[in-house]
Amino acid sequence: xxxxxxxxxxxxxxxxxxxxxxxxxxxxxxxxxxxxxxxxxxxxxxxxxxxxxxxxxxxxxxxxxxxxxxxxxxxxxxxxxxxxxxxxxxxxxxxxxxxxxxxxxxxxxxxxxxxxxxxxxxxxxxxxxxxxxxxxxxxxxxxxxxxxxxxxxxxxxxxxxxxxxxxxxxxxxxxxxxxxxxxxxxxxxxxxxxxxxxxxxxxxxxxxxxxxxxxxxxxxxxxxxxxxxxxxxxxxxxxxxxxxxxxxxxxxxxxxxxxxxxxxxxxxxxxxxxxxxxxxxxxxxxxxxxxxxxxxxxxxxxxxxxxxxxxxxxxxxxxxxxxxxxxxxxxxxxxxxxxxxxxxxxxxxxxxxxxxxxxxxxxxxxxxxxxxxxxxxxxxxxxxxxxxxxxxxxxxxxxxxxxxxxxxxxxxxxxxxxxxxx
Numbered sequence: 001x002x003x004x005x006x007x008x009x010x011x012x013x014x015x016x017x018x019x020x021x022x023x024x025x026x027x028x029x030x031x032x033x034x035x036x037x038x039x040x041x042x043x044x045x046x047x048x049x050x051x052x053x054x055x056x057x058x059x060x061x062x063x064x065x066x067x068x069x070x071x072x073x074x075x076x077x078x079x080x081x082x083x084x085x086x087x088x089x090x091x092x093x094x095x096x097x098x099x100x101x102x103x104x105x106x107x108x109x110x111x112x113x114x115x116x117x118x119x120x121x122x123x124x125x126x127x128x129x130x131x132x133x134x135x136x137x138x139x140x141x142x143x144x145x146x147x148x149x150x151x152x153x154x155x156x157x158x159x160x161x162x163x164x165x166x167x168x169x170x171x172x173x174x175x176x177x178x179x180x181x182x183x184x185x186x187x188x189x190x191x192x193x194x195x196x197x198x199x200x201x202x203x204x205x206x207x208x209x210x211x212x213x214x215x216x217x218x219x220x221x222x223x224x225x226x227x228x229x230x231x232x233x234x235x236x237x238x239x240x241x242x243x244x245x246x247x248x249x250x251x252x253x254x255x256x257x258x259x260x261x262x263x264x265x266x267x268x269x270x271x272x273x274x275x276x277x278x279x280x281x282x283x284x285x286x287x288x289x290x291x292x293x294x295x296x297x298x299x300x301x302x303x304x305x306x307x308x309x310x311x312x313x314x315x316x317x318x319x320x321x322x323x324x325x326x327x328x329x330x331x332x333x334x335x336x337x338x339x340x341x342x343x344x345x346x347x348x349x350x351x352x353x354x355x356x357x358x359x360x361x362x363x364x365x366x367x368x369x370x371x372x373x374x375x376x377x378x379x380x381x382x383x384x385x386x387x388x389x390x391x392x393x394x395x396x397x398x399x400x401x402x403x404x405x406x407x408x409x410x411x412x413x414x415x416x417x418x419x420x421x422x
Contacts, residue, residue, distance in 0.1 A: 001211050002259025003031075005247050007221030009317035011233075011271040013297070013304060014264040015329035015411060017041025020057035020220050022416050023262075028215040029065045030058030031207065033250030034240040035222030036073035036106060036136070038129040040297065044414040054079050056220050059091060069203055070102035071240060071250020073136045074148065075111075077184075080191035093198060100203035101149030107160070108184040109167035110135040116174040128273075129300055137239035139163065151196050204252025211257060219247045225317040233360060236275025244321040263323035263405070265314060267331045267395075270304040272297050276360045279307035279343050279367045293333040308341040308369065311402055316356035318405055327409040328399070331392060332418075337374040340395065343367035344402060372398060380413040385420040396422075 006023070008014040021043045024030055037053040043060065044050070052059070054074055056066040068074065083093060091097075110132030117135075118128045128134065139145040144163055150156050171177065210217060221242055226232045228242040240246060244261050247253060268289060271277045280286065286306045289295065295304035317323075334340055346353050347366040357363065375389035382388055388410070396407050410420045 001214050001216060003207075003211070003217045003219050003247065003251070003253050003257050004260040004262065005219045005221070005244050005258060005321075006262040006264065007242065007244065007321060008224035009263040009265040009314055009321070009323070009326075010224045010269055010310075011226045011275075011277075012222075012224035013040075013270055013272065013295075014224060014266055015042075016221065016264050017043050017052060017057040018329075018411065018414065018416060018419075019262075019264055019327055019409070020218065021045070021060060022419050023218060024058035024061040024064045026216065027058070027064055027218040029067060029207070029210055029217045030056040030220055031067040031069050031203075031217060031251055032056045032072055032220045032222065033069045034071040034242060034246045035238065036131060036133050037075050037078040038131045038133045038238065039222035040300075041220075041222070042414070043416070045416045049414075050085075053082055055082055055086070055097065058218070058220075059086065059097065060089065062096075064096075066097050067201075067203055067206070067251075068097070068099045068103055069251040070100040071246060072100070073104045073106050073133060073140075074099070074195070075106040075132065076191040076195055077187050078131070080194040083194055095199070097198060098203070098206070099148055099195065099198050099200045101147060101200050102203070103148045104136055104140050104145045105148065105150075106132040106136045107146065107163065107167070108181060108188050109164050109171070110139070111184070112171060112177075112179050112181065113167055115179075116171055116177040119177060120174055134239045135167075148195060148200055151192060152200075207251055207253055211253075219251060219253075221246065225320060226313060228320075231320050233275050236273070236361070258322075260324045261322050262325055262327060263318060263321060264327045264329060265317075266309075266329050267334050268293075268309050269307045269313075270295050271307075272300065272302050272304050276365070277305055277307060278313070278346065278360060278365045279310045280305050281307045285337075288336060289333060292336050293330055308343060308367075309399075310367065311342055311344045311399075312346050312354060312356055312367075315354075315403060318403060323405055325408045326400075326403065326405050327411070328396065328407050329411040331395075331410050332378075332380045332412045334395075335375060335377060335379055338376060340372045340374050341369040342372065342398075342402075343369050380418060382412050382418075382420060385410055385422050388420070 289306035375391035
């Protein structure tokens with residue numbers, strides 16, 4: 001068996017949570033491979049909206065195990081709140097939610113370092129979610145981090161204090177930054193019990209055994225390709241590898257175990273926080289998109305920047321990830337437009353380019369658009385793609401021809417039922 005991968009192809013918020021929930025009945029295991037509580041995966045069914053931050057999006061389907069992989073970073077306080085919200089649904093968390101012992105822990109001082117660093121940048125902020133993600137990954141690569149498995153060691157408190165003292169020493173270099181550590185630290189230690197009460201495993205061995213036994217596994221990514229630490233719009237990125245390769249390092253599976261790669265993209269583009277965004281609309285069209293799509297961050301609540309679909313960026317993401325099939329989300333949002341635009345080429349330094357360049361932050365990038373007719377009708381109640389307006393079918397056909405990958409699913413609303421397979 002192979003591990004299928006599902007990930008976002010833009011700047012995050014593509015709708016991965018919904019699709020994982022929709023696909024979970026086809027899989028035995030859903031495994032999250034990177035990121036942390038900076039992620040916000042929204043699922044909607046039976047009239048209720050659920051937002052997950054660390055827990056994999058297959059948790060509401062009783063047939064699947066859910067694994068938090070070694071590439072994920074966990075904040076015990078946020079995690080405990082997330083688990084509390086799941087308890088009313090009768091989910092046996094000890095049996096259905098497994099945690100890698102090698103996943104790293106976000107300490108209270110990691111969040112303080114995140115906030116202090118971002119504050120010090122002033123107008124040059126990168127738009128951090130202030131969840132402590134970056135400092136935690138820095139300690140991981142600096143070989144100072146604490147992992148879930150350390151919670152079971154007799155010297156854990158000693159290791160914690162040693163790392164905390166290091167962080168406090170760094171915070172002394174931010175004289176204008178004030179904080180209250182005691183309250184947060186007390187909550188942190190109280191909520192560790194939620195982690196240790198779960199089943200903590202050597203996830204790489206568990207997944208290898210599952211593959212040998214014929215289990216079907218879906219790897220769930222967080223954020224989006226353009227926020228990848230290596231291939232995203234650096235430095236306005238997250239601190240982990242959000243691309244397909246991150247599955248191997250974030251779960252411990254070899255490259256030859258990767259099967260299908262499902263790329264999720266919106267029918268338009270959004271971005272949260274700072275950073276370059278070539279097709280951003282700062283006019284009434286962008287505002288209409290934001291309102292129609294309810295484009296506000298599920299983790300931060302921040303309004304998302306909106307713009308037309310960028311095929312230069314999308315082709316790049318497809319190439320980096322080795323995408324085998326595409327799922328297009330939020331097609332219903334574009335129903336309000338008479339005319340829809342797509343960017344297939346950039347103009348940079350007077351030249352037209354179709355490859356995504358090294359740096360789009362310090363260059364004057366001008367998107368070159370072509371237009372397509374809108375469908376101007378409510379498509380949210382569609383149950384079959386065959387019944388879709390001709391204009392929507394044309395939009396999908398044009399994208400397929402330009403991207404060279406089949407679009408196998410079109411989402412026409414947030415509910416799991418509003419999903420059209422092709």
